[in-house]
Amino acid sequence: MRALLFNPWITDFAAFDHWARPLNLLRLATLLRQQGWSVDFYDCLDRRSPDLEGLPAPPRHRFNPYGGGHYYREIIPHPPGLDGVRLRYKRYGVPPRRVEQRLRTFPQPDVIIVASVMTYWYPGVFEAIAMLRRLFPRVPIVLGGIYATLCRAHAEAHSGADAVVTGRHWPDIVNRIFAILGDTSQPCPGDQTTWIEPAYDLLRQDFCFPLLTSTGCPCHCTYCATHALWPRFVTYEPEAVLDSIGRVVRDYHATDLVFYDDALLVKKETHFLPLMEALIRQGYAVRFHTPNALHVRQIDATVAGLLKRAGFTTLRLGLEVVQRDWQKSTGDKAYIEEYLEAMRHLRNAGFTREIGTYLLFGLPGQTIEAVREGCRAVAEQGSEIYLALYSPIPGTPLYERPGCDFRFDPRVDPLFQNNSLAPFQSHAFTDAQYRELRQYARNLNENVRKRPFLEAAR
Ligand code: SF4
Secondary structure, rough: OOEEEEEEOOOOOOOOOOOOHHHHHHHHHHHHHHHHEEEEEEOOOOOOOHHOOOOOOOOOOOOOOOOOOOHHHHHHHHOOOOOOOOOOOOEOOOOOHHHHHHHHHOOOOOOEEOOOHHHHHHHHHHHHHHHHHHHHHOOOEOOOHHHHHOHHHHHHHHHOOEEEEEOOOOOOOOOOOOOOOHOOOOOOOOOOOOOOOOOOHHOOOOEEEEEEEEEOOOOOOOOOOHHHHHHEEEEOOHHHHHEEEEEHHHHOOOEEEEEOOOOOOOOOOHHHHHHHHHHHHOOOEEEEEEEEEEHHHHHHHHHHHHHHOOOOEEEEEEEEOOOOHHHHHOOOOOHHHHHHHHHHHHHHHOOOOOOOEEEEEEEOOHHHHHHHHHHHHHOOHHHHHHEEOOOOOOHHHHOOOOOEEEOOOOOHHHHHOHHHHHHHOOOOOOOHHHHHHHHHHHHHHHHHHOHHHHHOOO
């Protein structure tokens, strides 16, 4: 049997590759191969794809030379409902005509599995399904991933897929795909605790590889969908992760490894610390990056020292809000004192410009001044500010809470869950105020970059 795994385009007002690689499709590929299947793979978001040859190259991004960057993009019409928004709407990735040309050279699969990520990127997913249907009219198309899980009814009603599979429990997903194909004779064993090494050979032209050493998160932040995707927090054996890292370094010459974990430092005594100690012993010449925020509460002198010695080059910290009452009511993730302590340990370990701190902006009821206060606190510590616009995500407590102050109701259409709409969406602040705040954070960041790091408050 043969499966075609397909990672579709992003459709949005803005998108940037922060080391996004289709990790879950790669894990699915491994399971299917273990069951004796052949796997073909196409990633519309592969910025090194030969199918981009001859197209104007997007500018190199000066802040992310380690495997992130701009996607090729084309401006497309706004989808219905977003017509009035004054931002240009784009399709990011290899243009459809080139994808189609390439897919015509692929053998006929027995099933096509399409991934999905952000709920409001569904127009790109639907376009992909329509194209695949045209090219392979008799092949069943299965849609999975985050959008499919969080907006199942919408996906079933509108995507055009033959089946929608939900959840992130991969052996179970494989079994449901087998059931759709009418063959349950060889069920795929395992559950969320089963270690699955991604099929890294499918990214062989890359130098940057994703790592997942745990799934889920024990915290319960009211704005986060992790629990809707992974009901449990599970860590994988450090030895298995270490073997995997050894293979990508040796076989694929990886230089940059990116942790996709939501809670990399939780249960650190049995997970992160032994993994780092073993990695340091191996002495691989690689850089590590954590685009998903690290839990600042877990960063002590030992963790900070190991992060430095292991070669972490990009560190993102999750602070989100600085006001104690806000932090308490949104999930108790990190308090400002814990952040200051974590920053102190990181500075003592020798970190300088590698640190960026996420602050949430646009939470229902949040004021501009509250966000400014957070920006000042972060900049004083010598960290750059990463403003993350709040996105109302189905399955999160905040989304379910009645009376959110949105002009576009995110329940009406997943398109309205787009955080780029926040300035147009919130009654709490205007577009002009939003732009002013962005500029405020930019100015603080410039000062942080100019200032000698050691002068930052200790
Ligand atoms: S700590 Fe991070 S991953 Fe965990 S629930 Fe909160 S936001 Fe989500």
